[in-house]
Amino acid sequence: MPAFKAGRALSMGVELELQLVNLRDFDLTRGAESLLSVLARSPRANNVKPEITESMIEVNSEVHTRHDDLLRDLAEVRAELCAAAEKLNIGIAGGGAHPFHHWAQRRIFPTERFSALSELYGYLAKQFTVFGQHIHIGCAGADEAIHLTRQMARFIPHLIALAAASPFSQGEDTAFDSSRLHAVSVFPLSGHMPPVADWQAFTRYFDRMAGFGIVRSMKDFYWDVRPKPEFGTIEIRVCDTPLDIETAAAIAAFAQTLCAWLEDQRGTQEDAAEDSNVYDYNRFQACRFGFAAQIADVRSGRSVSLRSEILAILERLGACAERLGSERALAFLRARATAELNDAQWMRTLNARNGSLADVVRAMCERWCGRESPGSR
Amino acid sequence: MAEVMMPFFPDFPPPLNEALLLGVLLVIGGVLGAAAQRFRMPAVFGYVLAGFAVGPLALDLPVRPLLEEARVIVDIAVGLVLFELGRRLDLQWLRRDPSLWIASLAESALCFGGVSAALIAFGFPPIQAAVAAAIGIATSPAVVWLVTSDAHAQGQVTDRCLNLVAVNTLLAFLLTTMLVAMVHLEYRAGWLTVVLHPLYLLLGSLAIGIATGFALPYAASALTRRADVHFVLIVAAVLIAVGLATALQLSVFLALLSAGATVRNVPRRFELMEFDLGGGARVLYILLFVITGAQAAWPELQTAGWAAVIYVLARAAGKWLGVMASAPLSPLPWRQTACLGLTLMPMSGMALLLMHDIAMRYPQFGQELASVLLAAIVVFELAGPLALHWALRLSGDVKP
Numbered sequence: 001m002p003a004f005k006a007g008r009a010l011s012m013g014v015e016l017e018l019q020l021v022n023l024r025d026f027d028l029t030r031g032a033e034s035l036l037s038v039l040a041r042s043p044r045a046n047n048v049k050p051e052i053t054e055s056m057i058e059v060n061s062e063v064h065t066r067h068d069d070l071l072r073d074l075a076e077v078r079a080e081l082c083a084a085a086e087k088l089n090i091g092i093a094g095g096g097a098h099p100f101h102h103w104a105q106r107r108i109f110p111t112e113r114f115s116a117l118s119e120l121y122g123y124l125a126k127q128f129t130v131f132g133q134h135i136h137i138g139c140a141g142a143d144e145a146i147h148l149t150r151q152m153a154r155f156i157p158h159l160i161a162l163a164a165a166s167p168f169s170q171g172e173d174t175a176f177d178s179s180r181l182h183a184v185s186v187f188p189l190s191g192h193m194p195p196v197a198d199w200q201a202f203t204r205y206f207d208r209m210a211g212f213g214i215v216r217s218m219k220d221f222y223w224d225v226r227p228k229p230e231f232g233t234i235e236i237r238v239c240d241t242p243l244d245i246e247t248a249a250a251i252a253a254f255a256q257t258l259c260a261w262l263e264d265q266r267g268t269q270e271d272a273a274e275d276s277n278v279y280d281y282n283r284f285q286a287c288r289f290g291f292a293a294q295i296a297d298v299r300s301g302r303s304v305s306l307r308s309e310i311l312a313i314l315e316r317l318g319a320c321a322e323r324l325g326s327e328r329a330l331a332f333l334r335a336r337a338t339a340e341l342n343d344a345q346w347m348r349t350l351n352a353r354n355g356s357l358a359d360v361v362r363a364m365c366e367r368w369c370g371r372e373s374p375g376s377r
Numbered sequence: 378m379a380e381v382m383m384p385f386f387p388d389f390p391p392p393l394n395e396a397l398l399l400g401v402l403l404v405i406g407g408v409l410g411a412a413a414q415r416f417r418m419p420a421v422f423g424y425v426l427a428g429f430a431v432g433p434l435a436l437d438l439p440v441r442p443l444l445e446e447a448r449v450i451v452d453i454a455v456g457l458v459l460f461e462l463g464r465r466l467d468l469q470w471l472r473r474d475p476s477l478w479i480a481s482l483a484e485s486a487l488c489f490g491g492v493s494a495a496l497i498a499f500g501f502p503p504i505q506a507a508v509a510a511a512i513g514i515a516t517s518p519a520v521v522w523l524v525t526s527d528a529h530a531q532g533q534v535t536d537r538c539l540n541l542v543a544v545n546t547l548l549a550f551l552l553t554t555m556l557v558a559m560v561h562l563e564y565r566a567g568w569l570t571v572v573l574h575p576l577y578l579l580l581g582s583l584a585i586g587i588a589t590g591f592a593l594p595y596a597a598s599a600l601t602r603r604a605d606v607h608f609v610l611i612v613a614a615v616l617i618a619v620g621l622a623t624a625l626q627l628s629v630f631l632a633l634l635s636a637g638a639t640v641r642n643v644p645r646r647f648e649l650m651e652f653d654l655g656g657g658a659r660v661l662y663i664l665l666f667v668i669t670g671a672q673a674a675w676p677e678l679q680t681a682g683w684a685a686v687i688y689v690l691a692r693a694a695g696k697w698l699g700v701m702a703s704a705p706l707s708p709l710p711w712r713q714t715a716c717l718g719l720t721l722m723p724m725s726g727m728a729l730l731l732m733h734d735i736a737m738r739y740p741q742f743g744q745e746l747a748s749v750l751l752a753a754i755v756v757f758e759l760a761g762p763l764a765l766h767w768a769l770r771l772s773g774d775v776k777p
Contacts, residue, residue, distance in 0.1 A: 022536070024465065024641075030531045033773065038708045087708045088533060089470040105529070107776065355602040 001206050001218065004142035004199060007232025008063070009263075010324065011138035012070065012256045015060045016241050016248055017051055017131040018081075018368070019098055021091040026361035028055035028101040028129070031090040032109060038084040047077045052114045053106040053129050055098075063138070067253035067326045074245040075370075082369040091365035094248075095343065096131055096166030096180035096240025099357040103127045103170070124187070130180040131241040133163060135252045136233035137259045142199035144263070145227040148234050149193055151262045152225045152255075154275050156238050157286035157295050158310050162333055163239035163251050164290050165343035168357060177290030177344035180240050181283070189215065190222040192279060202227070224283075234259075238283075243343045243367050246332065253329035258313070260320040274298045291340045310337045395446060399664060402671075405431060406663040419524045421762045424663050428670015429755070451668055454661035455519065456619040456633045459546075460611070462518045463590075463637020465536075466543035476707035477537060481544045484699025484721060485514050489552065491695040495687045496749070504563055505746050508556045512750060513692045513724065515549035516542045517761065518634075520723035523662055524765050532774035534713055538720040538765075541700075543634065545721070550631050554578050582622060582631035589618045589632075590639020670758065681752035684745075688753045696721045712772070719768035723761030724754055 020031035032054045039045050049058045059077055064070040085092050106126040108118045118125040139145040164177035176182075184190050196202045209215045218226060228235045236255055242248045278296040285293035286306060293306040314334050321327045336342060350360050406427040413423030471478045489510045496506035521542050525535050554575040561571045593614050597607050615633065622632040700718035707714050769775040 023467065023470075030774070031533075034533045034709065034713075037710055084708070087474045089467060089473070089536060 001203065001210075002230045004145065004227070004229040005232040006141050007138035008065070009138055009140040009144070010256055010260050011063045011065050011233075012252050013061050013063045013136045013233075014070070014074070014248060014252045015058055015134040015136075016074075016094070017056055017058050017133075018241060019093045019095060019131055019364075020055050020057060020085075021093060021098070021361055021365065023089055023091050023362075023365075026091065026358040026365075028053075028098050028106070029090065030054040030107060031085075031088065032057050034088050035081075035084055035090060038087065039080060042080045042084070044077050044080045048081065050109045050111065052109060052117065052125065054109050055101075055106060055129065056109075056131065063136075066324070067249060067256075067329045070252060071245065071249040074249055078245055078369065085369075091361070092368050093361060093364035094131070094165065094241045094243040094368050095347070095364055096164070096178055097169050097183070098129065098131075099168035099347070099351075099360055100171040101129065103129055121187070128183055128187075130166065130183045132180065132237060133239040133241045133248055133251065135236040135239065135255045136228065136231055137236070137256055138231075138233050139227075142202075142227070142229070145229075145232075145234050146196060146199055146202055147266065148259055148262060149225045149227055150195065152234065152236065152258070153192055153279055155258055155313070156224055156279070157282045157293065157306055158313065159236065159251065159255065160238050160283065160286035161290045161293060161306055161310065162254070162336065162342060163242055163247070164287070165240040165243055165347065167344040167348050168351070168360075171357065173348070173351075176288050177342060178240050178287045181238060181287050184222055184237075187222045189220055191224070192276065193221075193223050193226060195276060199227075240343070243346065243364055244370070245368075247343065250329040250332045253324070253326035254314075254317075254333055257317045257320050257324055257326045257330065260324060261317055264320065290342055290344060291337060307337055307340060399447060399450070402427070402431060402667045403660065403663055406667040410663065419762045419766045420527055421520050421523050421666060422759065424666035425670045425758045425762070428667040428672075431667060431671040447664070447668055450661060450664050452619050452623065452629055453616060454658075454665040456615045456629060457612075457658060457661065458519045458522045459630060459633035460615050460618075460637040460640075461522060462539060462543050462546070463586075463634045463639075464641045465539040466634075466638045466641060467540060468638075468642050470540065474708065476703040477540060478544075479706060480537075480700045480703035480717070481541050482699075483702040484541065484696045484718070485545050485548045487699040487702075488514050488692055488695030491691040492688055495691040496684065496746075499684045499687065501684075501746055504556065504559050508553065508560065509688070509746055509750050511549055511552040511556055513549075513688070513753070514552065515546045515725045516696075516721045517723040517725040517758075518542055518546055519662065519665060519725070520758075520762050521720070521765065524723075524762055525769065528766065528769060528775040530769045530774045532772065533709055534717050534720060534769065534772040535774045537709075537717055541717075541721060543638070546630065546634060546725075550628060550634075551579070554628075578628055579631070581625060582628040583635050585618055585621050585625075585627065585632040586635030587639050589614050589636040591643060593636075593640055594643060681748045684749045685752035685756075688749055689756050692724070692753065692757075693722060716768040716772035719764045722757060722764040724757030 020029055020035065021027060022029040022031075032050050035057060036045075036048060036050060039048050047060050047062075049060070050056075051058050059074075059081065061070055061073045061077070064073060081092060103123070103126045106129050108114050108125065114125075121128070137148070139148060160178055160181065166178050166180040167173060167176065169179045193202075194205060196205055206215070206218075215221060218228060218230075222237075224238045225234055225236050227233075239251055242251065275298055278298060282293075282295040285295050289306075291307040291310070294303045295306050295309065297304045297309070311334065314330050314337070317330060318327075321330050347360050347364070350363055351357060354360070406424045409423035409427040409430075410420035411423070413426070414420050471481075489507075492510035492513050493503070493506045496509060497503055501509075521538060524530075525539070558571045558575045561574065562568075593610065597610055600606055600610070614636070618632050618636055619629050621627075622629045697715075697718035700721065701714060704711055704714040709717070766775070770777050
């Protein structure tokens with residue numbers, strides 16, 4: 001494992017996995033290669049990369065410390081992307097999963113790593129055609145990264161509910177707000193990091209797993225939150241890709257502000273190990289019910305409403321938000337939680353109105369490229 | 378005596394009927410199609426071969442009239458293909474990516490210009506040469522449709538190819554109609570015929586197509602949102618449009634193509650659910666290829682000679698170079714553009730019927746030219762699907 005490269009504390013960057021669909025029936029289509037070759041001439045070419053199937057691409061932002069800079073950056077990449085997609089007649093959409101594609105029809109993007117993954121995981125590799133937002137938060141040191149990775153576990157349900165955008169799968173309503181995360185759960189190295197005390201302990205754990213041949217790099221852990229030593233960050237991986245960049249940037253800023261707050265609280269908090277007892281239950285609740293979830297709160301020993309927990313923490317982050325310039329982002333998320341309207345609900349409402357998942361995907365494409373059609377909200 | 382004793386015995390040999398004939402054609406087509414796929418060639422190649430194999434037999438057995446009666450099956454199959462192709466014609470894409478319509482116009486123009494020039498150089502009268510060239514503009518919608526869907530082709534080359542084919546089918550039809558009007562003139566039909574016939578064909582067929590294309594989504598949304606009901610609705614609409622066009626002596630081609638294009642480009646298109654014609658349509662497509670193949674008359678081939686070779690070369694070069702002309706403006710890499718050019722090679726067996734119709738009405742209209750066209754069609758019906766399939770593999774649109 002590489003040494004932990006100390007990062008700029010509380011800097012942030014996001015990776016967004018996006019869906020490529022055709023504009024005829026709005027099913028996933030093979031478009032990554034053509035899109036990348038068009039973008040090769042663009043100044044933002046480095047910010048767009050292939051993903052495991054040819055119907056996905058990944059967009060990444062530069063590293064920022066302020067929410068408005070991040071949003072402006074994402075808007076720039078998006079403009080390039082949408083212009084290229086227009087020429088190729090490809091639709092680009094956010095969302096954690098494609099509502100009605102058939103996994104068996106996917107084709108693996110031809111690189112060595114993806115072919116190896118496909119070989120190892122068989123059908124799981126193609127079923128893993130899901131789309132997430134990964135948020136990187138910079139850490140000043142390796143021990144901070146371990147600390148944040150563990151403390152963050154408590155807020156995983158919050159992030160899931162705010163970002164949930166995969167209510168449909170294989171043409172059916174799954175009843176979940178985020179069905180995507182269960183596609184991750186089947187992998188043997190998913191879940192959360194074991195409760196190690198510091199970087200040294202983590203390194204011992206990693207070496208032991210590497211000794212068995214279970215892992216070769218950090219990439220082999222599919223954890224919800226993991227340290228990323230080569231970037232000097234922790235990487236939060238539970239969010240579905242939101243339907244627009246505004247939500248993506250706001251959620252990243254929320255995670256950043258949360259980390260700032262956790263750092264401030266360091267030493268005054270109870271051990272996070274207790275949280276791991278209810279971790280899977282709370283995660284399930286958030287995926288299934290979104291804002292309406294009831295989660296177990298180990299501090300009060302009671303079952304509490306996730307929505308009011310979200311509103312409460314947004315309130316408590318006020319001072320940190322002011323310091324970091326993320327007040328607008330938090331206000332944006334507060335409005336969503338108050339209205340109990342996440343992207344999953346938006347998709348469901350649209351489907352109930354028009355009865356066509358193809359039309360839902362069409363509206364998702366419009367929304368991603370910032371061309372919202374009248375009546376789609 | 379025997380007749381009196383056993384009246385339930387048929388005459389010997391028993392008479393052929395449609396069901397028997399179609400069943401046999403399906404078996405031959407199906408077997409050769411599967412054989413072609415075993416050799417990693419498109420199934421269409423096998424169907425066409427089956428048609429060519431059946432053709433000579435058709436001369437000896439009394440099957441010609443039966444094949445004529447089976448024409449309705451061909452019309453319905455063609456109707457479905459054209460409707461689907463029309464639904465691939467995305468006018469907004471043509472607006473957003475100019476390289477697409479440049480490729481479209483260039484390949485049609487170069488193909489038409491090159492072929493007519495070559496035929497005129499061979500001493501054919503200009504109008505006749507132009508008719509033959511106009512027929513060559515069309516890429517076979519059925520071959521392209523079947524090969525791309527059989528191979529699950531997906532990507533830029535496939536999408537662009539389907540758009541180009543929709544446009545060149547349309548252009549071929551318009552040009553042929555206009556030129557046939559000039560043929561009328563040459564054979565001293567009245568001025569009224571010259572002007573009115575193409576106009577009637579054009580406007581009548583478009584009217585049927587556009588009306589169908591508008592009515593379908595409305596009917597669909599008024600009924601229910603179930604894919605199976607919409608499937609029935611679409612098949613019904615295609616049958617009615619084919620029937621109307623035939624009854625009114627209009628163009629089935631243009632009517633169905635415009636119906637599909639209308640459905641694709643009207644704002645309410647999402648009212649109509651996506652459907653898959655599935656295995657049932659396969660039966661129709663096999664019969665389509667076998668029957669059109671069987672109608673190619675072999676003995677005429679030898680008389681075609683060098684003119685046919687030139688026709689083939691000029692058409693292939695025109696299509697490929699036309700598409701390549703759009704390369705500098707195209708968002709595709711050169712290699713993919715080159716593949717796109719190759720996908721346009723298949724030539725429509727329907728040209729055969731068109732030629733047949735013209736020859737019926739004007740017997741003077743060069744027997745020699747008819748055999749040149751026929752020879753070219755045979756070559757492209759065999760080489761076209763192979764070129765298309767190969768280009769799709771090379772471009773990556775089909776898994777190598």
